[in-house]
Amino acid sequence: MNITEFAKAAGVSVSAVSRYFNDGYLSEDKRLKIEAALERTGYMPSYSARTVRSKVTKLVGVILPKLSSESISRVTEGISEVLGAEGFELLLVNTANDYNREISSLELFRQNRVDGVILLASVFTDLHRSLLSKMRVPAIIVGQKLMGFNCVCHNDLGAAYNMTKLMLDKGAKVPAFIGANPEDNAAGRDRRLGFEKALAEAGIEPDKSLCEIAKFSMESGYEKAGRIFTQKKKPDCIFCATDNIAAGVMLYCRENNIRIPDDVMIGAVGDSRMGRLLYVPLSSVHLHYKTAGIEGAKMLLNEMKGSSSVHRIMQLEYDIIERESTARL
Amino acid sequence: MNITEFAKAAGVSVSAVSRYFNDGYLSEDKRLKIEAALERTGYMPSYSARTVRSKVTKLVGVILPKLSSESISRVTEGISEVLGAEGFELLLVNTANDYNREISSLELFRQNRVDGVILLASVFTDLHRSLLSKMRVPAIIVGQKLMGFNCVCHNDLGAAYNMTKLMLDKGAKVPAFIGANPEDNAAGRDRRLGFEKALAEAGIEPDKSLCEIAKFSMESGYEKAGRIFTQKKKPDCIFCATDNIAAGVMLYCRENNIRIPDDVMIGAVGDSRMGRLLYVPLSSVHLHYKTAGIEGAKMLLNEMKGSSSVHRIMQLEYDIIERESTARL
DNA sequence: ATACGATATGAAACCGTTATCACATATTAT
DNA sequence: ATAATATGTGATAACGGTTTCATATCGTAT
Numbered sequence: 001m002n003i004t005e006f007a008k009a010a011g012v013s014v015s016a017v018s019r020y021f022n023d024g025y026l027s028e029d030k031r032l033k034i035e036a037a038l039e040r041t042g043y044m045p046s047y048s049a050r051t052v053r054s055k056v057t058k059l060v061g062v063i064l065p066k067l068s069s070e071s072i073s074r075v076t077e078g079i080s081e082v083l084g085a086e087g088f089e090l091l092l093v094n095t096a097n098d099y100n101r102e103i104s105s106l107e108l109f110r111q112n113r114v115d116g117v118i119l120l121a122s123v124f125t126d127l128h129r130s131l132l133s134k135m136r137v138p139a140i141i142v143g144q145k146l147m148g149f150n151c152v153c154h155n156d157l158g159a160a161y162n163m164t165k166l167m168l169d170k171g172a173k174v175p176a177f178i179g180a181n182p183e184d185n186a187a188g189r190d191r192r193l194g195f196e197k198a199l200a201e202a203g204i205e206p207d208k209s210l211c212e213i214a215k216f217s218m219e220s221g222y223e224k225a226g227r228i229f230t231q232k233k234k235p236d237c238i239f240c241a242t243d244n245i246a247a248g249v250m251l252y253c254r255e256n257n258i259r260i261p262d263d264v265m266i267g268a269v270g271d272s273r274m275g276r277l278l279y280v281p282l283s284s285v286h287l288h289y290k291t292a293g294i295e296g297a298k299m300l301l302n303e304m305k306g307s308s309s310v311h312r313i314m315q316l317e318y319d320i321i322e323r324e325s326t327a328r329l
Numbered sequence: 330m331n332i333t334e335f336a337k338a339a340g341v342s343v344s345a346v347s348r349y350f351n352d353g354y355l356s357e358d359k360r361l362k363i364e365a366a367l368e369r370t371g372y373m374p375s376y377s378a379r380t381v382r383s384k385v386t387k388l389v390g391v392i393l394p395k396l397s398s399e400s401i402s403r404v405t406e407g408i409s410e411v412l413g414a415e416g417f418e419l420l421l422v423n424t425a426n427d428y429n430r431e432i433s434s435l436e437l438f439r440q441n442r443v444d445g446v447i448l449l450a451s452v453f454t455d456l457h458r459s460l461l462s463k464m465r466v467p468a469i470i471v472g473q474k475l476m477g478f479n480c481v482c483h484n485d486l487g488a489a490y491n492m493t494k495l496m497l498d499k500g501a502k503v504p505a506f507i508g509a510n511p512e513d514n515a516a517g518r519d520r521r522l523g524f525e526k527a528l529a530e531a532g533i534e535p536d537k538s539l540c541e542i543a544k545f546s547m548e549s550g551y552e553k554a555g556r557i558f559t560q561k562k563k564p565d566c567i568f569c570a571t572d573n574i575a576a577g578v579m580l581y582c583r584e585n586n587i588r589i590p591d592d593v594m595i596g597a598v599g600d601s602r603m604g605r606l607l608y609v610p611l612s613s614v615h616l617h618y619k620t621a622g623i624e625g626a627k628m629l630l631n632e633m634k635g636s637s638s639v640h641r642i643m644q645l646e647y648d649i650i651e652r653e654s655t656a657r658l
Numbered sequence: 659a660t661a662c663g664a665t666a667t668g669a670a671a672c673c674g675t676t677a678t679c680a681c682a683t684a685t686t687a688t
Numbered sequence: 689a690t691a692a693t694a695t696g697t698g699a700t701a702a703c704g705g706t707t708t709c710a711t712a713t714c715g716t717a718t
Binding site for chain 1: 423
Binding site for chain 4: 376
């Protein structure tokens with residue numbers, strides 16, 4: 001059933017029906033007639049037809065590197081909450097960390113498939129920047145700072161700095177570092193900078209043999225822990241860029257009878273639910289992932305209402321969660 | 330730029346351009362002309378306009394009760410993998426366990442917004458059934474058995490039965506149960522039935538005071554553990570319907586100096602990543618969540634190609650993962 | 659030589675909406 | 689009383705594609 005048939009069934013004009021769904025001038029009389037007919041027929045207008053003429057899709061594209069990650073799903077939950085309330089739906093693209101899929105999704109959204117885009121990429125190239133500038137709809141980046149674009153991000157540097165400082169203040173003298181890909185400016189570079197800042201402040205020279213770059217997984221953390229603990233110099237604290245990495249490190253410690261926190265303290269960033277359940281509860285920095293999603297979505301709504309042409313970068317703060325893995329003294 | 334302008338730019342007819350994108354008869358000559366013009370202009374056809382006439386959206390609606398759950402995100406990852414490869418995109422609706430949103434999303438998808446629907450609801454009412462039957466596009470249910478519809482589900486009963494049996498075989502005499510909402514036929518009812526079947530086989534009468542219904546959260550598991558351990562009768566094993574519940578139980582045990590597995594064995598279903606990292610690694614039944622997503626998506630693809638009118642129910646099997654929480658004897 | 663199916667083509671109708679337009683009436687300001 | 693504005697109305701063009709139709713050409717089987 002299309003609008004013409006429905007209008008006939010309701011005994012009103014096509015224009016009246018369109019006005020009913022688009023808040024135009026409409027007499028109470030016709031409004032009631034339409035509502036009654038709606039009840040009878042179950043008619044609903046076609047989104048695609050509407051989009052052809054009005055360009056409005058009521059769809060927001062969300063591009064993310066993976067789905068089964070606690071931090072990402074929390075961000076997405078925040079996004080979905082805010083946009084859902086405003087009648088938008090999410091067109092989700094899981095790029096599976098595949099650079100090409102990331103690019104092609106941006107291409108796809110460049111035209112009139114969505115009203116806006118939220119991007120949760122972790123590594124940005126010139127091609128990303130170029131596509132983002134060409135984008136004809138507003139775009140928001142969540143989890144990274146990218147100059148010249150609208151972003152919601154975390155204070156990764158501060159988070160890493162304070163977690164490292166916490167361990168140094170508790171008496172650690174030989175700090176180790178297991179980080180993430182430095183091309184990832186947030187979880188990779190900034191968290192490393194925070195670690196190094198804390199060391200510099202304490203007058204400790206970072207030891208290259210005690211610094212490793214891991215992937216975002218427990219397995220990778222386990223492996224890198226193996227490399228660190230087989231060095232001559234033994235660390236007495238390890239800063240891990242993510243909770244998953246820390247979980248892998250702790251697994252290694254348990255298997256090799258390294259006591260936490262007595263032999264080595266462990267601190268991380270992310271505060272996943274798992275942290276407090278580990279065999280030694282993990283000290284970690286809580287980042288407000290869901291809030292990031294909420295704020296990113298709000299920012300997008302603003303942009304979609306009327307593009308401000310001024311780009312904002314919103315940085316969210318953090319909370320240090322101290323648990324047993326750093327409970328020395 | 331629209332198809333008419335583009336056709337002019339490429340020096341071919343509008344029909345030729347349409348045929349290029351829809352695999353109609355087209356001479357090599359024109360094909361090359363179009364490809365060259367595509368390169369120059371960056372033209373891409375409008376999905377909505379295409380949909381108005383052809384009814385094809387290349388969109389699949391996915392309705393899920395929450396995003397930040399490991400099992401759900403694994404299912405979704407499987408779905409996204411299969412459908413992405415076939416050029417479909419996912420229209421994701423997070424209902425946040427809200428019955429009304431579940432219903433209204435089904436309503437929304439009833440018309441021509443998507444080519445198919447995958448539903449991950451946990452509780453089904455008559456209204457669900459009625460809406461699903463009225464659905465004009467194929468629908469697949471993942472994680473539940475619903476007679477008369479296409480489903481991919483797990484052998485929840487078998488999983489619960491075997492985990493319970495494992496603990497009874499290890500000498501447990503006083504089994505306790507912390508389950509989920511029995512209106513959830515899979516995680517709630519079937520896992521309870523599996524537990525009871527194992528008890529019946531061992532000639533043990535289930536003790537009502539040792540059976541609790543929890544929510545799908547660690548906190549809830551913690552609370553229910555408190556109720557069970559303050560009964561006169563002390564259990565020597567607890568079957569938990571999910572890993573999260575088990576994690577809460579273990580937290581309670583740690584705080585109350587109840588030794589696992591010496592005082593009480595703990596077994597669960599779900600095998601989340603967290604399980605092996607708990608302070609006592611958790612025995613759990615591995616369910617093939619991602620496979621469920623993959624198979625559900627394949628089933629949907631089949632239905633979308635040409636509805637078979639025969640409804641299939643595919644049940645996936647499981648693997649018992651034994652870890653220390655049941656390592657008695 | 660003829661008939662036939664496969665390939666190829668462009669004009670025009672069509673899909674289901676919204677936007678525009680021309681016009682009518684009611685309400686308020688001057 | 690009149691002008692100016694707000695409200696209400698239906699016909700129709702426009703949106704950007706796909707499908708249908710009528711027609712043409714080619715190779716090949718009869």
